[in-house]
Amino acid sequence: MLIKDSEFGEVVVRKNALSRGIKFTVSTSGRLQMSVPQRTPDFLIKRLLNQSRASIREKLPIKNPETQRARDYQKKLLMKKAKEYLPYRLDYYAKKFGYTYDKCRLTHANTRWGSCSSRKTISLNIGLMKVPEPLRDYVILHELAHLNHMDHSRAFWAEVGAHDKNYKVHEKKLKMFNPGV
Numbered sequence: 340m341l342i343k344d345s346e347f348g349e350v351v352v353r354k355n356a357l358s359r360g361i362k363f364t365v366s367t368s369g370r371l372q373m374s375v376p377q378r379t380p381d382f383l384i385k386r387l388l389n390q391s392r393a394s395i396r397e398k399l400p401i402k403n404p405e406t407q408r409a410r411d412y413q414k415k416l417l418m419k420k421a422k423e424y425l426p427y428r429l430d431y432y433a434k435k436f437g438y439t440y441d442k443c444r445l446t447h448a449n450t451r452w453g454s455c456s457s458r459k460t461i462s463l464n465i466g467l468m469k470v471p472e473p474l475r476d477y478v479i480l481h482e483l484a485h486l487n488h489m490d491h492s493r494a495f496w497a498e499v500g501a502h503d504k505n506y507k508v509h510e511k512k513l514k515m516f517n518p519g520v
């Protein structure tokens with residue numbers, strides 16, 4: 340059963356013989372899912388949903404149109420900031436340490452801060468604009484070092500370390516941030 344809800348969008352309702360109470364979860368795509376005991380009548384399902392609004396809002400990251408819009412706006416803003424900063428910062432360090440790359444690409448992948456392709460394109464995540472500058476610089480220096488070493492070998496880390504003495508700390512601290520926007 341599917342409920343069209345003005346706040347949460349489409350809510351998937353699963354009637355489950357084994358379930359004893361109602362349970363709310365969110366699918367990976369951000370859709371609210373409701374699991375209820377097999378014989379729960381429809382009117383009661385809607386009432387339960389209404390009664391649970393506050394706690395759903397509090398506990399579950401639902402992509403309702405409004406938060407989605409706010410997120411899109413934030414992403415646009417971040418992209419604008421990133422465009423005005425990251426390519427120049429990359430260029431600055433490339434020149435400073437004598438690297439040549441082909442292109443700088445801005446991404447908003449959810450899992451990585453940056454990458455370097457064998458064709459010498461360096462990709463940087465716009466989410467870098469949200470992390471402290473030393474960590475941002477570390478990512479740039481990390482990707483630049485990949486121009487010479489397409490792996491994470493000893494030689495690679497030695498090169499990163501030559502340009503960023505605190506790279507180990509920076510690598511660790513970066514884990515406290517999420518690349519996703």
Ligand SMILES: [Zn+2]
Pocket residue numbers: 481485490491
């Ligand atoms: Zn790497």
